[in-house]
Amino acid sequence: MRKKPILSNIKNIATTKFFNIQSMDVAFSNGEKRQYERLKPDGDGAVLVVPMLDDDTVLMIYEYSGGTHRYELALTKGKIDAGESPLEAANRELIEEIGYGAKKLSFVKTMTLAPGYQSNFTHIVLAQDLYEDSAQGDEPEPLEVVKHKLSDLEELAYNQDLTEARTIAALYMAKEIIKNQ
Numbered sequence: 001m002r003k004k005p006i007l008s009n010i011k012n013i014a015t016t017k018f019f020n021i022q023s024m025d026v027a028f029s030n031g032e033k034r035q036y037e038r039l040k041p042d043g044d045g046a047v048l049v050v051p052m053l054d055d056d057t058v059l060m061i062y063e064y065s066g067g068t069h070r071y072e073l074a075l076t077k078g079k080i081d082a083g084e085s086p087l088e089a090a091n092r093e094l095i096e097e098i099g100y101g102a103k104k105l106s107f108v109k110t111m112t113l114a115p116g117y118q119s120n121f122t123h124i125v126l127a128q129d130l131y132e133d134s135a136q137g138d139e140p141e142p143l144e145v146v147k148h149k150l151s152d153l154e155e156l157a158y159n160q161d162l163t164e165a166r167t168i169a170a171l172y173m174a175k176e177i178i179k180n181q
Contacts, residue, residue: 003029013037038117045121047090048166049076050108050174051100052128055181056151058171059098059130062144062161073146073161075170077122078137086123094127096137098145102127108173111166124170126177150175 006027014021020040027033051059058075065072076097080089087105095101108124148156153175157168 005029018042036117038119041120043082044080044084045086045110045123046077046079047086047093047123047125048111048170049090049094049125049127050170051076051094051098051102051130052126052174052178053130053147055178056149057147058150058174059100060146060148060167061097062146063139064141068163071144071161072163073159073167074164075167077166080123087125090123090125090127092135093137094130095133095135097139097143099132099134100127100130101133103129103131106177108170108177111169113166122166124166124173126174150178 007024008027009023009025011023012020013023018041020042021037022040023035023037025033026036053059060073060075062071062073064070065074076090076093078089078093078097080086081092084092086107090105091101104127106126106128108126111122111124112118113120113122150171153171156162156171162168
């Protein structure tokens with residue numbers, strides 16, 4: 001049986017606009033002790049949305065990514081604002097980023113990115129029965145919206161512009177869910 005380690009001496013060692021970098025002492029049940037560091041964002045996590053125009057057509061975006069300094073092909077995503085549920089945040093992000101809302105939003109799974117040192121959670125949401133809608137978002141430039149086919153997912157997964165693991169995993173999960181509906 002796994003017994004969680006005991007955390008102590010948790011301190012913010014650096015704070016940015018988006019993250020707190022924390023150090024913490026970790027005491028394991030076998031007596032071993034280590035110091036860990038983690039990224040601890042504020043808020044209630046984020047959403048990643050799989051917007052389906054029909055049962056085979058997914059709407060994706062090209063968005064500038066500061067970490068790779070390039071435009072990446074990805075799914076709509078964003079922070080959950082205070083007081084929002086993941087489904088409400090998913091619909092807001094859809095409307096702001098791709099100009100569609102969804103009449104049907106389904107929670108798929110909560111994922112982590114790098115749980116060894118990041119404590120943020122991403123809630124994957126499948127969006128279906130889309131309708132046109134728009135609102136001003138926080139993007140610094142208009143996003144390029146592109147259509148891809150889930151029936152071509154194996155080829156899409158190897159597209160050099162698509163490198164984000166959460167997006168690839170979410171597309172595979174959505175394809176399976178839609179196939180079983």
